[in-house]
Amino acid sequence: AQSVAQPEDQVNVAEGNPLTVKCTYSVSGNPYLFWYVQYPNRGLQFLLKYITGDNLVKGSYGFEAEFNKSQTSFHLKKPSALVSDSALYFCAVRDNAGNMLTFGGGTRLMVKP
Amino acid sequence: DSGVTQTPKHLITATGQRVTLRCSPRSGDLSVYWYQQSLDQGLQFLIQYYNGEERAKGNILERFSAQQFPDLHSELNLSSLELGDSALYFCASSEGMNTEAFFGQGTRLTVV
Numbered sequence: 001a002q003s004v005a006q007p008e009d010q011v012n013v014a015e016g017n018p019l020t021v022k023c024t025y026s027v028s029g030n031p032y033l034f035w036y037v038q039y040p041n042r043g044l045q046f047l048l049k050y051i052t053g054d055n056l057v058k059g060s061y062g063f064e065a066e067f068n069k070s071q072t073s074f075h076l077k078k079p080s081a082l083v084s085d086s087a088l089y090f091c092a093v094r095d096n097a098g099n100m101l102t103f104g105g106g107t108r109l110m111v112k113p
Numbered sequence: 114d115s116g117v118t119q120t121p122k123h124l125i126t127a128t129g130q131r132v133t134l135r136c137s138p139r140s141g142d143l144s145v146y147w148y149q150q151s152l153d154q155g156l157q158f159l160i161q162y163y164n165g166e167e168r169a170k171g172n173i174l175e176r177f178s179a180q181q182f183p184d185l186h187s188e189l190n191l192s193s194l195e196l197g198d199s200a201l202y203f204c205a206s207s208e209g210m211n212t213e214a215f216f217g218q219g220t221r222l223t224v225v
Contacts, residue, residue: 032211043115043203043216044156051211090156094211099169101146101205101214103156 002027004093004104012110013081021076021107023091032094033074034101035065037087044090050074061085081111116140119204119217127225131192134220138185138206144168145187146214147179150201162187163210194224 003026013019025031032051036044048059055067065076074091091104116139126132138145147159158171162181173179176194181187191198201221205214 034213036216043117043218044205045115046213046215049213097210099161099210100158100171101161102158103148105155 002093002095002100002102004091004102006089006091006104006107008107009105010108010110012112015083015111015113016080019078019081019085019109019111021089021091021109023074023076023104024072025074025091025093026072027093027095029096031072031074033065033067034092034094035059035063035074035076036090036092036103038090038106039087047076047089081109083111083113085109086111115215115217117204117206117215117217119202119220121220122218123221123223125223125225126194128194128196130194130224131190132194132222134189134191134202134204134222136187136189136204136206136217138187138204139208139215142206142208142215143185144207144210144214145181145185146205146207147173147187147189148203148205150203150219151199156203159189191222196224198222199224 005024034049035047050067058064118137120135143164146161149157159173161169179189201219203219205216207214
């Protein structure tokens with residue numbers, strides 16, 4: 001069965017500093033990986049995805065993520081955090097068959113001025 | 114706006130009752146997913162449909178059922194409701210099997 005782990009419940013970072021939100025996954029075959037962001041009382045918004053190709057993928061709002069096959073990781077990064085980036089971030093994986101988009105438990109990002 | 118529409122936005126009902134949540138996917142999307150988000154349990158996958166057929170099933174209770182209609186909208190039926198069923202229920206849709214899913218705003222169900 002596929003699974004996603006987000007080891008940090010919360011990440012605190014100062015505005016202007018780089019941020020990393022960690023994600024590791026387990027899936028049969030090649031993974032399809034996604035990051036989503038959720039603001040309070042809102043649905044999830046798609047940020048970026050890795051399907052194939054370059055291990056560094058760029059997404060919305062200046063976010064990027066690095067796929068590392070040997071470490072089965074897909075960490076979300078941003079060079080300079082904004083207070084408005086404060087939200088709940090979810091990593092997700094889908095298997096080769098295209099079924100079941102499985103989410104991690106979420107990481108709350110707090111960016112302080 | 115993701116293009117995925119969920120109704121109603123809020124629902125308050127009593128234990129033992131039955132409710133139906135509705136989802137209209139983005140135009141052209143064939144896959145529909147249902148998720149439950151509780152305060153301390155993250156996003157739990159319930160069920161997925163693709164072009165009217167059930168594709169994958171997660172930890173969906175027997176009291177819950179869903180279907181996807183020929184016009185591709187989907188309904189999630191929750192019956193014999195319990196207090197613990199109070200949660201946010203999200204619908205998402207995707208164009209294909211390997212593309213990103215887009216989420217609706219959710220239905221907040223409160224069982225009293």
